[in-house]
Amino acid sequence: MLILVTEYLFKFLVIGSAGTGKSSLLNNFIGNKFKEDRCHTIGVEFGSKIVNIGGKSTKLQIWDTAGQERFRSVTRSYYRGAAGALLVYDITSRDSFNTLSNWLRDARTLASPNIIILLVGNKKDMEESREVTFTEASQFAQENELMFLETSAKTGENVEEAFLKCSKTILAKIETGELDPERIGSGIQYGTGTSKRLSAPKKPARMTPECACRV
């Protein structure tokens, strides 16, 4: 039995319009292969990863939400109590950039007021179809006090960077006392109990025979 002790656990959101590559970013980050074919997220897809930031091992609980407008009202209900968020647009889609302020407003009002948001311009690899320049996006980021990176979920460029940068900022704020991990709804848990059992999972006691999963 291997026990990984983590110092903190952060709740992390990935938000932004449909098709901007949120799920692809998450998949790349947690080590899954990039998929060309498109598969909309319905509900929430979870991912988690333990990262090491300045000697502190921190676990990210990542909530990749559905970007389609018709799911908006439901996904908004998951914003609360997130410590950090990646706000994703697609550099090849002006539309996805134009809706950023709506996403931002939701995040700021619904998530914890101290949420750390990093703006992500994804699909950096598709330079030839770029519709949003780096400069105008950085300006938007600056105006809205966001950090900013351009990434590619396809090549993996800057993906880990994005998650790490956001986490670093959260940790720094914890250290300066600006963020209080003990405040309920901070989206931060202490890691003492988050030791992950890598042995066979414990199963609830009672089980009915025919529900044993067959493949």
Next chain:
Amino acid sequence: MIKFWKSADKGKSGCPVRPPEPSTSSNKINNKTLLDTQLDDVEDEVHIFEKKSKLCLSLHDILIEKKSIKYFIQFMESIDKYLPVKCWLEMENFKKLLLNTNYTDKFDSHVKISRTKSYDFQCKCDEMVEKNITQKNMLRDKIGNKLSGTSDLRKFNSSSSSCMNLTETNTILDSCSECGVNNKSNITEIAIDIFKKYVAQEAPFTLDLPDSYRKSVISNICHPEGVIKEDCFKPVQDIIFNEIENNYFKDFISSPFYIKAQIDILTNGSLNLKDILYNDTLLFYYTEFLEQESCRHLLEFLMAVMHFRDNLTDGNPCQPDQVQADAIILYDKYFSLQATSPIGFPQYIRLKIESDICIEDGPHHTCFDLPYRIVFKTLSRYVKTFLDSELYYKYLSEMIHSVDQIWSSNNRSQSDCSSEFSISTQNTLLAMGDPVFRKKKRNHSVPDMTIDSNQLYNADALWQRKKNDGLTLGRVNSLGRFESKFEPDPDKKDKSVLKKMVSRFVPSVTSKVEEEMAWQIAHMIVKDVTDLTMAPPENE
């Protein structure tokens, strides 16, 4: 059907490829969780889709359903705004009382009051046509009763505004039941009483209501048809409710009182899956727990089905094509034999879903309800393990801690606060994780060992105690070494002080085990105290 499998044929676009029946993805087996496919009945079919967590209290829950109301009252008292709540509750009680009275009333009689021409808002009761003499005889008594009542009223009224002088209240009732009559006349009085107290212009507890509200209550009480309706205070209640909601409720939600209400719910053993699913903070912990148990994909599945359902039931215009596409995504992810997050549903469910997806006008919103219920039940079982888990314990202690913290930062001045005490009790309970130990301790409650809780919060008192030799735990001997009174001195024959104390509390007949337990407790106490007193000053 055709469409589904047609698109399935394309395969590459992420749409399902109908797999050959005898599949081989056995390497995924360890990713599976044991599902509870035996659904006892359909009893909670509607229930499980209701989006409500007991942990998220609305003002409606608190005032109308009386959930955690004591904490809300404490909160309102703490900000000196108890009056609106009190008024609202009194009006609500009145409503209940009247409803009950009307309900038990077999004769459909009412307190009848009517307005006369000569006085503004003067109330008078209609006379009812009586059918038999016995009733009339009874009536005479009642009138007598009533008159004494009204004279009281008159006294009461003289102090209040002239527009509400209920100078002559002549109530005649046609009920056969004497006690019923008393109830009814009381009801008028109670209504007037409440009016005087809160609504009248010069009411002692004025609520600053607009005149229009006052008038509408007056006409409700003094109804032209003479019937006091149970909702006669409704306009006032509504305005108070809104005022509380808009002005104070948000502060309550972020106050330690709210957290305390939640702690109560968290510790009363009634928590179920819905309570967790619809409470963000707890869901954060539960998600982590499920990951440790390797079944986070079950939660993912629930959420996906919830989205799928909501999308169809929220009245959004939805093309069947799109609905089918959504359903196929879910199928691909969780049901297909090549599913990316296989849940391990039995074959009959997979087949059912396949045919439900392929029906004529696109799948129904109930398409995934059966598997949803199965997973819901399975995850409910995990809730029980969760409630015993370290993570849950951590969550609870964080809640308790944050109450403590807010109290100590905000409310130090209100030193005599009962809530602090209750929280510290909670803490101690939690600190004693071992239930056996807890039980033993309770069994051994020692009468003389009670501690005055007030003293605990009056730090000064500690230092103002008279010096009492009997209280010392030991002394520093000539060599400068601390000698504990409780460590049995090997040279001395007789029992140590502590030993004597312990044997006094533990009756001699009790078993060795119990004495051992008492000893351990005593040791812990002594150790704590000596640790504290013997610790070197911090600045050294």
